[in-house]
Amino acid sequence: MTPDSTPHSPSRPRYLWQQPDWPALVVDGAVLAPALESARVEQGRLLGLLDAIGLVPAQEVARDLWAQEALATAQIEGQRFELQAVRSSVARRLGLDDAAASAPDRSVEGLVDVMQDAVAQCAAPLDADRLWRWQSALFPGGTSGIQRIAVGRWRDHADPMQIVSGPLGREVVHYEAPPSRQVAAEMGRFLAWFEATRPAAPGAPSGSGAGVNGLVRAALAHLWFETVHPFEDGNGRLGRALADMALAQDLAHRQAAPQPFSAPIFGVALRMLVNRGAYYDALNAAQRGTTDVTAWVLWFVQTFVQGCIASQAVVRQVVDKAAFRVRMVQAGVNPRQVKVLERLLAAGSVELGGGFLGGLTADKYTRLASTSKPTATRDLADLVAKGLLWVSGQGKATRYGIAVPGWTQPAVE
Template sequence: MTAQTPRPRYIWQHPAWPQLTFDSTALASALDQARLEQGRLLGLLGAIGLDEANAVQRELWVQEALATAAIEGEQLNLESLRSSVAHRLSLADAPGADRSVEGLVQVMGDALANHHAALDLDRLCRWQSALFPGGTSGITRIAVGRLREHLDAMQIVSGALGREVVHYEAPASVQVASEMDRLLAWFEHTRPAAGAAAMNGIVRAALVHLWFESIHPFEDGNGRLGRALADMALAQDMHARDTQANPALVQVYGMAHQMLKTRAGYYDALNRAQRLRGIAPEARTLDVTAWVLWFVESFGQACIASQAVVRDATNKAQFRQRAAQCQTNERQRKVLERLLEAGHVGSGGGFLGGMTTDKYAKITGTSKATATRDLADLLIRGLLRVEGVGKATRYAVNVPGWEQPPIKG
């Protein structure tokens, strides 16, 4: 009696792998909407001043780096990250001191700034090495700067010890080199060119991310590298559509941040795409339309979220211009800037509890009487608005549409 061959479970076990397919008609509406939101975002960014654009780009890049690490459960040092991003954008002289943070920023920057350069295995290995400058992931030693070589199965697992759930198993290490050769050849062959009838760039970004994650070629860092590859594909798409566009603006799209916000949905969509469906062999296909649709819709949502960030930057710039026309003193300018930087509820911020006379006096180091006069003056000038009366009096920066956190008490 011969043993039965195990039923294929994952897409790389399909006879037609890696010929991923998708239904263009089913994607058409979502792609049109994604392009519309992309255009709106870039239009908003192009309409604000250079200083504001640089500030938006820097902050969104920081948020992207935080998000792509957080998806893997890693928390980065914010101060070091901001320094590294500012250095990468030529807004600061020196990078941050944290080597792992700087390594991630370098990977993200190289994927965008050098999107035109050929993507080969050596480059990917250098990216992975940059993520783990000490040769460890946590306290565990891992292979850095080379493909995984271990004989154990590469599995994506969750759950307590002894009750683990295997979500996905990647190809054996011995297959990885040849798998990567095919992926890199495809990525180069499908590179978009200006005016050429090529694959939609957002779809291509979705496919390269899925394909790379399905191979899972390194011992660690695959998620961050896979998202960098998607960003690189988007940068190539942006350049093909507008040769004057700055590829670094890809970080403004906020795709990693959107993935983090919907992390469960992200992992679920990816896991579903990596598994073969259907019992009968003839029913199992490499159709990944559902994954691509998830990616495209997430891209559109990411652009909408980033539009709000750009609008906030525009509101801040307009407020600062209005405030500059008023003869405010140094104390007032300091408090107004503190309130502006705190943001509002819609942006996930807001000055907690509102500004009070006591808080104003403490922030500026002045007397309560002076604080009262300063706040009354700002109120008359229309730079602040007031809520409540008596001891419940609170002041908020007067930016149209900005909602502040509710007053507790």
């Protein structure tokens, strides 16, 4: 047993759940006020953009944002999915055509199912059975890797539930969750709080949840769930799904009309992945601190702000794509050119994590369009002349990029 795993006296609590006033989490509203105001401004801008572009483009945005979130929440846990498998899974749920649809992947389907249920069914009660079904969906074979794990129930092993890093024999214990024997009671308190603080539906009488800011509630829900760590595996993905559920409930409470789509749109998981070190540090500090969790909530709200800003850029990229397609039609491009231009549009812009690897070359055009080198050269020159592609370099260093204002493509492999 490592020094960190030794039981501690209640008079000297090491972890949040050992504090005498746990789970009465508190925050300093004055400290949070500027960040919460900024968050509402950026959230409003995102929702305004989505409302302005119409339902069909908004669904395309929803697909892109949802796919990004699914990839990110899995990657935080070291799980990597194929982008096309995730996009296809999301597209099916949104009722969108997917020309490049791939065969369903059970692990991808399970994660996307959880995310959909959390957001689209955010009005449904959250209870233990629902969480058990979520966790089962993440592990369709009942294993994590090749190890069998407890699926569809709270963890029940006698060993400490620890967050550990480092090589075997020199592990560092970052956090130890409550013993398994306490999980049922801990989760009973969490679920009661989550339901009691649920925002009232538009037009309904205000309930006890009316006094809890929706963004603060999402941050508290994620921290509380991660602190209990109720499952043998899958806690991180489920904790982020719970945050999405709380954000969806908050959005439904604030909007007079239902959402035009049911998908995670605020990009929180992606920002957590991008700032993974800071995410772990903030969570670990909160789990080793007192029940005043202002610092954690502030970090979460600031991450929400960053996510909204990044999501706004995704919306603008969809608008850019639509405008470019109009230019394509007006320019009279041939089917080969359409195929390649659509591949470039699908790759997106470097600023949003996309871009066509190494830029477009004549050789790549030849392969993508299934045509000859001379035809590829003529097609590319024609697209440059029509203002649909830009060109840089000479000879073998010649690269082409899609001419969407503000977009860039990588210039080298």
